[in-house]
Amino acid sequence: MVRNKLILAAAMLSSAAIAAPAAAQNEQFIPILSYRTGAYAVNGVPYANGVADYYNLINERDGGINGVKLLVEECETGYATDKGVECYERLKGKGPTGAAFINPLSTGITFALTEKTTTDKIPIITMGYGRADSKNGAVFAYNFPLLGTYWSAADIAIQHVAKELGGVDKLKGKKISLLFHDSPYGKEPIPMLQVLAKKHGFEFTPIPVTHPGVEQKSQWLAIRQNRPDYVLVWGWGVMNGTAVKEAAAVAYPREKMIGVWWSGAEPDVTPAGDQATGYKSLMLQHGAGKFPVHADIEKHVYAKGKGASEPGKVGEVLYNRGMVNAMLGVEGIRKAQEKFGKKPLTGEQVRWGLENLNLTEARIKEMGFEGMLKPIKISCSDHEGAREGRVQQWDGKGWKIISDWYTANQSDTEPLVEEVSAKYAAEKNVQPRDCSKES
Amino acid sequence: MLYREAGQFKTTYAEDMAIFPIRQDRMALAILLGIAFIGVPLLADFDIWPFGSDYLLRAILLPFLILALAAIGVNILVGYCGQISLGSGAFMAIGAYSAYKLGTGVHIPLAWFDFAISIPPLPVLLAILLGGLTAAVAGILFGIPSLRIKGLYLAVATLAAQFFFDWVFLRVSWFTNYAPSGSVNAPTLDFFGLNVGTPIERYMLCLIFVTVFAVLAKNLVRGNLGRQWMAIRDMDIAAELIGIRPLYAKLTAFAVSSFIIGVAGALWAFVYLGSWEPLAFSIDRSLQLLFMVIIGGLGSIVGSFVGAAFILILPILLNLIPSELGVPLSTETITHLEFIIFGSLICYLLIKEPHGFARLISLGKEKLRLWPFPY
Numbered sequence: 001m002v003r004n005k006l007i008l009a010a011a012m013l014s015s016a017a018i019a020a021p022a023a024a025q026n027e028q029f030i031p032i033l034s035y036r037t038g039a040y041a042v043n044g045v046p047y048a049n050g051v052a053d054y055y056n057l058i059n060e061r062d063g064g065i066n067g068v069k070l071l072v073e074e075c076e077t078g079y080a081t082d083k084g085v086e087c088y089e090r091l092k093g094k095g096p097t098g099a100a101f102i103n104p105l106s107t108g109i110t111f112a113l114t115e116k117t118t119t120d121k122i123p124i125i126t127m128g129y130g131r132a133d134s135k136n137g138a139v140f141a142y143n144f145p146l147l148g149t150y151w152s153a154a155d156i157a158i159q160h161v162a163k164e165l166g167g168v169d170k171l172k173g174k175k176i177s178l179l180f181h182d183s184p185y186g187k188e189p190i191p192m193l194q195v196l197a198k199k200h201g202f203e204f205t206p207i208p209v210t211h212p213g214v215e216q217k218s219q220w221l222a223i224r225q226n227r228p229d230y231v232l233v234w235g236w237g238v239m240n241g242t243a244v245k246e247a248a249a250v251a252y253p254r255e256k257m258i259g260v261w262w263s264g265a266e267p268d269v270t271p272a273g274d275q276a277t278g279y280k281s282l283m284l285q286h287g288a289g290k291f292p293v294h295a296d297i298e299k300h301v302y303a304k305g306k307g308a309s310e311p312g313k314v315g316e317v318l319y320n321r322g323m324v325n326a327m328l329g330v331e332g333i334r335k336a337q338e339k340f341g342k343k344p345l346t347g348e349q350v351r352w353g354l355e356n357l358n359l360t361e362a363r364i365k366e367m368g369f370e371g372m373l374k375p376i377k378i379s380c381s382d383h384e385g386a387r388e389g390r391v392q393q394w395d396g397k398g399w400k401i402i403s404d405w406y407t408a409n410q411s412d413t414e415p416l417v418e419e420v421s422a423k424y425a426a427e428k429n430v431q432p433r434d435c436s437k438e439s
Numbered sequence: 440m441l442y443r444e445a446g447q448f449k450t451t452y453a454e455d456m457a458i459f460p461i462r463q464d465r466m467a468l469a470i471l472l473g474i475a476f477i478g479v480p481l482l483a484d485f486d487i488w489p490f491g492s493d494y495l496l497r498a499i500l501l502p503f504l505i506l507a508l509a510a511i512g513v514n515i516l517v518g519y520c521g522q523i524s525l526g527s528g529a530f531m532a533i534g535a536y537s538a539y540k541l542g543t544g545v546h547i548p549l550a551w552f553d554f555a556i557s558i559p560p561l562p563v564l565l566a567i568l569l570g571g572l573t574a575a576v577a578g579i580l581f582g583i584p585s586l587r588i589k590g591l592y593l594a595v596a597t598l599a600a601q602f603f604f605d606w607v608f609l610r611v612s613w614f615t616n617y618a619p620s621g622s623v624n625a626p627t628l629d630f631f632g633l634n635v636g637t638p639i640e641r642y643m644l645c646l647i648f649v650t651v652f653a654v655l656a657k658n659l660v661r662g663n664l665g666r667q668w669m670a671i672r673d674m675d676i677a678a679e680l681i682g683i684r685p686l687y688a689k690l691t692a693f694a695v696s697s698f699i700i701g702v703a704g705a706l707w708a709f710v711y712l713g714s715w716e717p718l719a720f721s722i723d724r725s726l727q728l729l730f731m732v733i734i735g736g737l738g739s740i741v742g743s744f745v746g747a748a749f750i751l752i753l754p755i756l757l758n759l760i761p762s763e764l765g766v767p768l769s770t771e772t773i774t775h776l777e778f779i780i781f782g783s784l785i786c787y788l789l790i791k792e793p794h795g796f797a798r799l800i801s802l803g804k805e806k807l808r809l810w811p812f813p814y
Contacts, residue, residue: 036771076770089498184620
């Protein structure tokens with residue numbers, strides 16, 4: 001009897017599984033690679049919530065992009081590269097036209113997917129992370145490190161240090177250390193910082209911290225001995241909070257620590273309590289806080305009980321970043337619809353949209369992002385679009401913006417981008433596109 | 440009735456010593472190989488569900504084949520020779536990185552002698568095999584302690600290999616051709632002018648590797664060397680008394696095992712990931728491989744395959760089933776459920792059948808022999 005029931009149940013389950021894929025055709029599929037578990041979950045969760053809420057907002061408020069509903073599916077990567085590749089393979093073909101684009105949310109997964117997405121013709125959006133040389137769209141046709149790469153971040157950080165010291169010439173003879181997560185993510189800024197160290201004459205010391213970053217005693221011992229003038233922090237997840245606590249333990253002034261934009265969110269400083277007061281970090285244009293778009297999210301998503309996050313966490317740094325990230329993808333699709341029609345688009349068409357994306361001041365205001373972002377213009381040769389950032393400081397309760405806008409110096413970053421991307425093109429037999437001929 | 444051997448007479452020594460002396464086994468294997476070598480490519484070619492999308496090939500079959508190959512390697516060391524190793528991930532990494540170096544050209548400047556060793560980029564196939572060979576050499580080196588220490592102590596010694604090589608590939612930028620991020624790209628897969636790019640080609644490539652190595656391994660463990668390994672595993676002092684040299688037996692087990700694991704590592708990096716960082720071969724990978732072998736069945740080649748399938752595919756299935764059924768569960772819940780279900784399944788399985796799936800399979804065969812009256 002029991003066995004018969006089991007067989008019946010199995011049959012019902014499998015028929016349900018076969019019936020499931022029959023979905024509406026006027027939908028644009030967007031995969032979300034996220035991590036809500038594992039060592040980096042504290043930072044992964046608010047980010048994923050921001051992404052999910054913004055897509056939800058587009059569906060709830062506007063009924064999709066020009067009538068094309070967004071169909072999203074999340075896949076848990078746990079920050080592991082092989083899981084990320086599996087998620088990508090699972091989701092890339094879903095929906096009527098396949099994935100519009102993909103956000104891997106991990107520099108390691110970005111590296112592993114770069115070649116695959118080019119073959120599959122699916123854009124890979126790595127907002128504020130990913131490989132810095134992929135700014136060169138002529139070589140990396142499908143990579144979009146929008147809003148800033150780690151090389152831009154390194155340049156902005158050094159600009160801020162110079163300003164605090166009272167001039168670029170004061171950098172000479174100073175000691176700047178980089179405390180970095182020992183993975184492609186943490187290593188990305190090193191070549192840029194080496195270039196800058198040579199140019200400005202400061203002494204640069206990279207200090208690696210192994211994954212996941214809870215063990216930093218010896219690194220901080222080295223810092224205590226060496227007494228650098230500044231410590232740049234390139235950490236993620238639990239590593240950031242640990243760095244702040246260890247700095248307090250060796251009495252290194254938190255005011256002299258500058259985190260990258262992935263090391264400057266609420267989960268990074270709140271566990272350290274008062275010890276974190278004074279800690280600084282870069283901002284990927286936006287910081288924490290609520291803007292007109294948040295009112296829309298509260299009205300159209302949270303009021304209907306469809307919000308992904310606890311309402312109190314809306315407007316945190318990483319939540320906002322997830323939202324901006326989702327918005328850029330949506331705008332890419334919207335732009336592509338101008339050329340290819342108001343229907344679900346393929347990854348190749350969305351790539352055109354992203355490459356011709358031009359978010360003006362007016363458009364940013366219209367979307368409710370005013371004050372969060374500066375205008376962004378993507379082109380064939382420039383897949384970064386904007387290279388601006390500010391610095392924020394934790395006062396014990398919230399992040400305060402303490403600087404004006406900095407723009408990364410293209411004359412510093414560009415030669416390195418050219419050099420490294422040319423090397424990639426040679427290694428992989430990529431024929432760089434002639435950007436003057438692209439429409 | 441289904442599995443009756445009555446009437447199958449072995450009249451020559453060759454027949455008696457065949458890998459699969461029973462006709463039903465041979466047929467089952469032939470069918471399996473037929474499906475793998477001909478069926479899957481045909482199904483994929485005609486876009487028949489579920490082979491139509493790349494997903495099954497690229498995200499399930501490809502990693503399954505490569506990890507099964509690595510599991511065979513681990514099984515030789517742990518299952519057949521009884522040397523517990525927690526360093527399999529490191530040997531995979533050695534295979535991957537040395538194949539990468541050989542595939543992109545090696546340049547060692549010897550400043551003292553005013554001389555440099557330069558090896559031009561080797562063909563990919565050669566690079567992969569030589570990558571395995573390098574892993575074998577490293578395996579022998581790290582196997583030397585096994586002559587003095589055993590069991591858990593040896594596991595800790597191999598753990599040292601794991602951490603050492605993790606550190607080396609992270610820190611010594613020569614191994615990554617001075618890539619700024621420490622992440623390296625595999626060279627294009629050209630085999631004798633044939634570019635292996637599509638998922639089905641990659642699948643076939645791995646399938647050939649796995650089949651060849653599985654047959655070689657199976658033959659090896661049935662032969663003189665395998666018997667030496669098993670004697671060492673069962674009781675090393677007794678083995679020594681009957682004239683087996685522990686030095687030779689243990690080091691060959693380390694060499695063969697590391698060779699296979701190294702080739703698997705090179706395939707994992709070149710064919711599956713395409714671009715990788717040392718984290719891809721971390722301690723988690725070593726543990727995963729060890730679990731595959733334990734669950735699949737220590738000392739069984741078939742068990743390596745079943746174990747790899749179980750460890751790799753079950754979590755994916757657990758992940759897929761709720762979403763395919765349209766059950767609204769958050770990814771967080773699914774992942775946590777996955778850990779719970781997976782953990783309890785492993786506990787249950789090992790309590791019910793400590794010898795793993797391989798033992799279950801042979802029990803099944805025994806029952807089929809007596810079918811329809813099994814006892």
